[in-house]
Every structure is written in C-alpha cells, then in structure tokens.
Amino acid sequence: MIVDLNLIGKRVLVVGGGNESSRKVEALLSQQCEIFVVAEKAEQSIKHHADDGKITLELRKIENVDFLKKYKQLDLILATTDDQVLNREIILVGKKTYGCYVYAADDPQLSDFSHPSIINIKDTIQVGISTGGRSPLMGKSLRKHLEPIVKKSISDxxxxxxxxxxxxxxxxxxxxxxxxxxxxxxxxxxxxxxxxxxxxxxxxxxxxxxxxxxxxxxxxxxxxxx
Known part of the structure; x- marks a missing residue:
C-alpha cells in the first residue's frame, strides 16, 4: 500500500549525504517540511540546497547514534548511510526515542514503509512505483521506463x-x-x-x-x- 505522508510543518532528518540521500532530499523539498541532513560528506546538490537555506546541513563524523541527542523532536528519520549496522541503530533509536516513522534504505523489513520510485510532474503530481520493498532496483527501472510516458499523458x-x-x-x-x-x-x-x-x-x-x-x-x- 502506497501512503502519501502529510509532512507539512514536520521535522525530517536525513542521515547520509550520498546519491540516495540526495534523492530523498529532492523528494522532500516539495513537502513544506523542515529538513535536516547529517553526513560526513555530502553531494553537491545537497550543499547547494543548504547554501540556499532550503535545508540544514551538518557535516560531521558519524561513529554512533549519539548525534541524535541534539534533536528534541523528529517526525521522520531516513537513514541512507552505507553502513547497514549504523542505519539499523538509527532507526531503532528513532522508533524508541522519538516514536516517529523511520526508513532505512538498506533495510526495508525494519522500516515503517517502503520508499517508492517517484515520477514528479512539476511538483503538482507525484506518481509512485513500488515493489513493496521486494526489489527497489526493479522499481527504479520501471520508473525510468514509465516516466516519459506518464509525463507525456499529463497536459498543462x-x-x-x-x-x-x-x-x-x-x-x-x-x-x-x-x-x-x-x-x-x-x-x-x-x-x-x-x-x-x-x-x-x-x-x-x-x-x-x-x-x-x-x-x-x-x-x-x-x-x-x-
């Protein structure tokens, strides 16, 4: 089941600064939420959004989950680092401490939801393609195939x-x-x-x-x- 979360005014934390994080940030920018990104290194697109004041970016070494203590309230946590153990610890703390929705890019079974591949049409229509976490790679492949077809069918x-x-x-x-x-x-x-x-x-x-x-x-x- 694909659910469209209402994130208006919510506080969202993205942990990690790579390609996966960049895609998540791009998807969040149209949701009118407050976005925090914590990463050791960040893609240039993430840095640009931080420079433009669209997100809050903290570059720091992440060795454990202690950095989460600075956040008094979070409504959604997305763990996208390349360390599966760290991602799991982050979302477990998210559930226990904040009682918020959590998502780990490499652990769909422990996540509260799967993240569909999104076809975004001028920030007005979003079409989600999901395999329910069974094959994110196939979801992305289908999105690439269907995106030009869907966009062509949506008129101004x-x-x-x-x-x-x-x-x-x-x-x-x-x-x-x-x-x-x-x-x-x-x-x-x-x-x-x-x-x-x-x-x-x-x-x-x-x-x-x-x-x-x-x-x-x-x-x-x-x-x-x-």
Whole structure:
C-alpha cells in the first residue's frame, strides 16, 4: 500500500549525504517540511540546497547514534548511510526515542514503509512505483521506463485544473457543509467547458472568477438539501 505522508510543518532528518540521500532530499523539498541532513560528506546538490537555506546541513563524523541527542523532536528519520549496522541503530533509536516513522534504505523489513520510485510532474503530481520493498532496483527501472510516458499523458490543462481545484476547494469547504455536495460541485467544475477553455488559454484569473460564480450558483440550487 502506497501512503502519501502529510509532512507539512514536520521535522525530517536525513542521515547520509550520498546519491540516495540526495534523492530523498529532492523528494522532500516539495513537502513544506523542515529538513535536516547529517553526513560526513555530502553531494553537491545537497550543499547547494543548504547554501540556499532550503535545508540544514551538518557535516560531521558519524561513529554512533549519539548525534541524535541534539534533536528534541523528529517526525521522520531516513537513514541512507552505507553502513547497514549504523542505519539499523538509527532507526531503532528513532522508533524508541522519538516514536516517529523511520526508513532505512538498506533495510526495508525494519522500516515503517517502503520508499517508492517517484515520477514528479512539476511538483503538482507525484506518481509512485513500488515493489513493496521486494526489489527497489526493479522499481527504479520501471520508473525510468514509465516516466516519459506518464509525463507525456499529463497536459498543462490538468495541472491548471489541479491548482484551480485546490483554490476553490478551500472556498467550498467554507460554504458547503456536506462532503457529498462538495464532491458533486468539484466534479461539475472539473468538466465545466467554459472554465476549462479559460484554463487552456491561460486566462487563470477569469477561470477563478467563473469558478466562484459556479460555486455561488451551486449553493443557490442545492442549499435547501443540506
């Protein structure tokens, strides 16, 4: 089962600074979480993100798990060093001391979840490919094969629809008390020809205005049913 964790505002620690760590950091950057990286050496991409203030990087020798004591709270720990024994110690401390989700790149059985290979489309759509930890290598191979196909099938219209749905969904929550009715409205909006025409033509402001008009009209038609 693939689960999309809500990491907004959470504190995430990545231990290790190699290729695996770099991929994990890239995936985390779009999650609006606070990212800490501890490593003896770090890939250049990780250093760049630290220089840009996107993550906190500490370069230090890691001989044991004592470095974890400086963190009062952690919500997720990803152990990606090339030392399997150290990775295991890190996630065991994570479970016992912090009670947080843990993941070791080389120990899927002890991890709380497997980390799927991700196809990221403009930080708006993420498609996960997972073998449930049975063969991460095959997951990566499948991702490379499927990524161009998936990206080709996702149009700019779909991405703009998602942005609009996110905006209008917030307004709908305030004005429509019923989940069922909100879903009905958003479904109608998704296939609204006039709104989609504006999105196709990149008239985003007009599309938003139309969407708000559609919301008001929907409420007038259905308010007596909730």
């Amino acid at each position: 219209l779909i991405l703009r629809q998602i942005d609009l749905q996110e905006l209008v969904r917030g307004e709908a929550k305030k004005k429509i008390p019923s989940v069922e009715h909100r879903k009905k409205f958003l479904t109608e909006l998704m296939v609204d020809a006039s709104v989609n025409q504006c999105l196709e033509e990149k008239k985003i402001s007009t599309a938003r205005e139309l969407a708000c008009e559609r919301l008001d009209a929907f409420i007038k038609r259905n308010s007596n049913t909730w």
